[in-house]
């Protein structure tokens with residue numbers, strides 16, 4: 001049996017997702033998400049769980065524009081990192097892109113090498129104007145945000161990313 005299962009999230013997962021995201025947000029790694037946001041956007045989320053059903057990670061694929069999606073709210077419990085859980089969560093989001101007809105995805109992040117390993121390339125944030133209009137201008141960090149934009153064009157072939165099994 002696999003060590004961790006990646007699956008679509010449901011309402012019962014929200015409180016565990018909220019506390020994982022809050023812990024990482026307190027360290028400045030990502031934006032915190034309110035419970036009401038998580039309940040309302042639950043369809044965007046995947047979670048990773050142990051065989052006992054404990055939630056150890058989550059990640060969202062959020063449609064942004066006609067063919068553009070964002071990978072966001074990605075977190076894995078600190079002591080379980082570097083075992084492939086985060087990579088599996090992002091790959092699950094990438095697989096869902098075909099169903100949603102999303103051809104380009106991006107993440108605003110500090111995790112350059114993690115996303116590079118999954119086939120993303122660094123781009124200037126100016127190539128994501130819809131994200132800037134919709135969210136960034138309302139963020140406390142704007143315009144001095146030090147996150148980088150990592151971008152993946154799914155039209156350029158199938159993305160596997162490194163597997164360690």
Ligand SMILES: CC(C)(COP(=O)(O)OP(=O)(O)OC[C@H]1O[C@@H](n2cnc3c(N)ncnc32)[C@H](O)[C@@H]1OP(=O)(O)O)[C@@H](O)C(=O)NCCC(=O)NCCS
Nearest residue numbers: 024029074075076081082083084085086087109113114164
């Ligand atoms: C970013 C994050 C989600 C990655 O989760 P993770 O479970 O550690 O991800 P993975 O294990 O798939 O990959 C992490 C690294 O371990 C490596 N790795 C994965 N499985 C491995 C294995 N079995 N053996 C050795 N190395 C392994 C990956 O190649 C990757 O290396 P790199 O980052 O140096 O390129 C996690 O670090 C995290 O929660 N960070 C805080 C929140 C955050 O920054 N979120 C991103 C916001 S966009």
